[in-house]
Amino acid sequence: MSLYHETADFLTAPSNAGGSLKSRIFSKKDLKSQPAQVYALTIESCKWSAVLKEVVENADLLRLERKITPVLSVLLVHDLLLAKRGIALPATHGLRTSIERHKARLGAEFTKARIRRKLSSVESLKAHIEAGFEIGTDNSEAPYPRWIRINTLKTSIEDQLGTTFADYERAATVEAVRQRGSKRIFIDVNIPNLVAISPNIDISKNEAYKTGAIILQDKASCFPAYLLDPLPEDGDIIDTCSAPGNKTTHLAAILISHNPEVDECSQTIHAFEKNKGRAETLEKMVNVAGSQTLTKLHAGQDFLKIDPTAATFKNVGALLLDPSCSGSGIIGREEIPELHLPVLKQGAAPSKNTKRPKTLDENKESRKRKRDQSDAPLDVMVDDDGMVTAVDTEDELKARLTALSKFQLELLLHAFKFPSAQKITYSTCSLYAEENEEVVSKALNSAIAKERGWRIQSREDQIKGMKEWPVRGSLDACGGDATIAESCIRANKGDEHGTMGFFLAGFVRDQQVHGDIESQLLRDERGHLVRDLLGFPVRTHPEESGNVSNGVAAEPETEENNHLEYEEEWGGFDDATEEEVAQPVAGDDKLLGKSQQSQVHPVSKHLPSAVKRRPELGSQKKKKKRKQ
Numbered sequence: 001m002s003l004y005h006e007t008a009d010f011l012t013a014p015s016n017a018g019g020s021l022k023s024r025i026f027s028k029k030d031l032k033s034q035p036a037q038v039y040a041l042t043i044e045s046c047k048w049s050a051v052l053k054e055v056v057e058n059a060d061l062l063r064l065e066r067k068i069t070p071v072l073s074v075l076l077v078h079d080l081l082l083a084k085r086g087i088a089l090p091a092t093h094g095l096r097t098s099i100e101r102h103k104a105r106l107g108a109e110f111t112k113a114r115i116r117r118k119l120s121s122v123e124s125l126k127a128h129i130e131a132g133f134e135i136g137t138d139n140s141e142a143p144y145p146r147w148i149r150i151n152t153l154k155t156s157i158e159d160q161l162g163t164t165f166a167d168y169e170r171a172a173t174v175e176a177v178r179q180r181g182s183k184r185i186f187i188d189v190n191i192p193n194l195v196a197i198s199p200n201i202d203i204s205k206n207e208a209y210k211t212g213a214i215i216l217q218d219k220a221s222c223f224p225a226y227l228l229d230p231l232p233e234d235g236d237i238i239d240t241c242s243a244p245g246n247k248t249t250h251l252a253a254i255l256i257s258h259n260p261e262v263d264e265c266s267q268t269i270h271a272f273e274k275n276k277g278r279a280e281t282l283e284k285m286v287n288v289a290g291s292q293t294l295t296k297l298h299a300g301q302d303f304l305k306i307d308p309t310a311a312t313f314k315n316v317g318a319l320l321l322d323p324s325c326s327g328s329g330i331i332g333r334e335e336i337p338e339l340h341l342p343v344l345k346q347g348a349a350p351s352k353n354t355k356r357p358k359t360l361d362e363n364k365e366s367r368k369r370k371r372d373q374s375d376a377p378l379d380v381m382v383d384d385d386g387m388v389t390a391v392d393t394e395d396e397l398k399a400r401l402t403a404l405s406k407f408q409l410e411l412l413l414h415a416f417k418f419p420s421a422q423k424i425t426y427s428t429c430s431l432y433a434e435e436n437e438e439v440v441s442k443a444l445n446s447a448i449a450k451e452r453g454w455r456i457q458s459r460e461d462q463i464k465g466m467k468e469w470p471v472r473g474s475l476d477a478c479g480g481d482a483t484i485a486e487s488c489i490r491a492n493k494g495d496e497h498g499t500m501g502f503f504l505a506g507f508v509r510d511q512q513v514h515g516d517i518e519s520q521l522l523r524d525e526r527g528h529l530v531r532d533l534l535g536f537p538v539r540t541h542p543e544e545s546g547n548v549s550n551g552v553a554a555e556p557e558t559e560e561n562n563h564l565e566y567e568e569e570w571g572g573f574d575d576a577t578e579e580e581v582a583q584p585v586a587g588d589d590k591l592l593g594k595s596q597q598s599q600v601h602p603v604s605k606h607l608p609s610a611v612k613r614r615p616e617l618g619s620q621k622k623k624k625k626r627k628q
């Protein structure tokens with residue numbers, strides 16, 4: 001099948017799959033063409049389709065070439081007129097010859113289309129298209145604006161408003177930027193340094209984008225790093241599942257916002273990414289964003305396999321968990337730019353192979369229908385790692401969600417084990433309660449959470465923008481616990497806030513209260529426990545509390561204490577995890593219904609409840625590394 005037929009299939013297929021357009025194209029196994037070529041042709045042809053529709057209609061191509069469908073005509077005429085190498089088919093191929101024999105006529109109509117727009121050259125027409133001005137026939141609201149995070153490691157919001165966005169009209173609401181054909185900017189009220197611009201504008205060719213000064217990142221995807229808010233006293237940070245790196249680089253920007261002197265910042269972000277290919281993307285993103293000096297990449301490393309008590313992680317005070325999930329909250333088909341299809345002129349008989357072309361209104365209707373169908377049962381699920389799973393039945397969906405949630409819980413329980421950790425965020429871009437509130441409830445009910453004093457970060461203890469965010473967790477999915485539901489943060493796909501579907505919860509603990517025994521134990525240079533003659537671990541300050549045998553008597557013997565010794569003997573083998581994963585589920589709703597909209601609590605003056613701690617890192621060593 002040719003590049004043109006394969007691309008036409010993506011443009012006309014009903015959208016009942018999750019995942020972004022990109023992931024659907026790149027994960028399609030039997031694609032004959034290069035996925036990158038299919039993706040580029042889809043996007044570019046849509047962008048140019050208003051002009052190409054005019055060209056094809058005025059050249060009367062559909063009447064003259066009955067075998068060419070409206071979608072194929074847009075794709076082929078796009079390449080004939082605009083691609084460097086023309087139509088990517090052999091010179092004798094039927095599709096190519098049926099377009100090329102009208103080359104002169106199509107070229108003349110293209111020139112007329114440009115002149116009608118009062119543009120002096122093809123270059124100025126290109127600039128006009130890139131700026132998104134050609135969506136004028138449709139002023140309807142698009143479901144999503146384009147969210148852009150200003151990367152404060154490289155620039156400031158003031159600089160960007162004066163340069164990249166200098167000629168944008170300022171919008172007071174996010175609704176105002178969603179209007180197609182507009183050129184507006186909205187400054188977000190919840191997340192600092194975040195803006196939304198009109199959806200038709202392609203910013204990817206802009207210098208600020210290419211240099212990493214601005215980063216395309218959905219508003220909801222900015223929630224986790226903002227909620228975690230790593231402060232200097234939080235020490236090092238772990239991003240457990242990092243690629244492609246949106247949240248890793250956001251963490252770095254927040255770190256520096258609290259430590260304006262980059263050289264003075266002694267904190268490290270440990271960025272784990274299990275998949276080596278994705279780790280390469282992560283590295284590129286970290287470099288482009290300018291956060292490489294703050295980030296230690298653990299490429300190809302599985303976070304679940306690291307020892308939380310290792311000396312390298314002894315200063316880790318905060319962890320961000322954004323694990324693989326079903327990806328059901330990802331904005332899928334809606335991201336495809338509007339496609340204008342040519343129609344046959346009145347009176348002309350439709351060609352044999354051409355279904356009656358739809359009018360613009362009909363197209364809008366069918367797109368709306370396709371969007372509405374996105375809640376219908378899935379036949380394929382594309383997760384946010386691009387993994388495709390066939391899901392024909394409710395049982396298959398359930399099995400997939402069970403597997404994902406088991407992994408997600410395991411990850412969260414592993415994060416609870418870091419001795420100095422006091423803050424954790426857990427997030428997914430899934431709409432399913434199984435991967436969200438239910439994971440949170442199971443984690444809170446786990447033995448390790450209770451032993452180590454982990455609790456959910458209440459809404460009133462959350463950072464301002466998250467406390468004020470109105471969409472909260474599902475009460476049903478939290479087993480009727482209003483405090484937990486209120487503490488959970490959700491973002492709905494397709495509501496008035498213009499975000500992707502997302503879930504987030506914060507966990508905190510007070511080190512003084514839980515009296516973490518591990519931090520009181522003496523370790524040798526390799527991080528192994530130092531033991532006395534009887535084999536008991538020795539405390540760092542034996543004069544205060546004696547050895548651990550005394551400590552055990554003073555503190556109740558816990559599974560965790562036993563666990564510590566066990567881990568020492570067996571090199572980190574962890575038998576508690578499976579047991580904890582098997583904890584019963586709180587609440588048995590299978591799929592999440594409507595998100596709960598709650599009243600905003602009065603602004604509390606309380607500090608986040610996690611007790612702060614000074615990092616103990618040798619900053620000299622790091623300063624050297626950064627200068628290299």
Ligand SMILES: C[S@@+](CC[C@H](N)C(=O)[O-])C[C@H]1O[C@@H](n2cnc3c(N)ncnc32)[C@H](O)[C@@H]1O
Nearest residue numbers: 241242244245246247273274275302303322324
């Ligand atoms: C949802 S994506 C992360 C998105 C990322 N946080 C961002 O904002 O750009 C999940 C990533 O976690 C990686 N991953 C999954 N399991 C992992 C594990 N056990 N350890 C480290 N990385 C893991 C996947 O390969 C995938 O790249």
